[in-house]
Amino acid sequence: KWILVIPHYLVLSVLWVGFAVATVIAFFGILFTGRYPRALFPFTTAVLRYTWRVAFYAYSALGTDRYPPFSLERVDYPADVEVAYPERLNNGLVLVKGWLLAIPHLVIVGILLGSSTWAASSTWGHGWSSGASVSLLGVLVLVAAVILLFTGRYRQPIFDLILGLNRWALRVAAYVALMRDEYPPFRLDQGS
Numbered sequence: 001k002w003i004l005v006i007p008h009y010l011v012l013s014v015l016w017v018g019f020a021v022a023t024v025i026a027f028f029g030i031l032f033t034g035r036y037p038r039a040l041f042p043f044t045t046a047v048l049r050y051t052w053r054v055a056f057y058a059y060s061a062l063g064t065d066r067y068p069p070f071s072l073e074r075v076d077y078p079a080d081v082e083v084a085y086p087e088r089l090n091n092g093l094v095l096v097k098g099w100l101l102a103i104p105h106l107v108i109v110g111i112l113l114g115s116s117t118w119a120a121s122s123t124w125g126h127g128w129s130s131g132a133s134v135s136l137l138g139v140l141v142l143v144a145a146v147i148l149l150f151t152g153r154y155r156q157p158i159f160d161l162i163l164g165l166n167r168w169a170l171r172v173a174a175y176v177a178l179m180r181d182e183y184p185p186f187r188l189d190q191g192s
Helices: 006-033 041-057 103-113 115-121 136-151 156-176
Strands: none
Touching: 006 041, 041 156, 103 136, 103 156, 136 156
């Protein structure tokens, strides 16, 4: 699976450059108007959605055997992300939430998902890193892969924990990308 998603990695590398540019534009939009530019919000949400589909298929969950579609649109796929458009955002908060207020989450998510991978890609893991560290998520996915290989079944507690870790990372990613003002909770949302 990890080899099969190489074409997705190439697409994602371009999309994440656009995501970064959109976030910078959104920063100024929020700072001066208190609104996330409506035209950019569907794109940034779609990049998170697409990234999660690829991650769910391959390296962050091994959650399905269905190959992820090359689409930014919502499609019938077992992994999805939806971020509600905020009508108003705090223009002062935009100055600190994406970096200063997010530090506790970034440290925890970096430890849980691999700090070098987080720093290398800022997408909770779609890039390559030369000094990759061992992460809880990586160990859990490896354990799940071995269990799947020998039993053909995904153990529900491991799957739930893996999804909880990924949900946490997605919430933090949306917060850091200035898409929400609500501070992400320090919790794992486990389950299907």
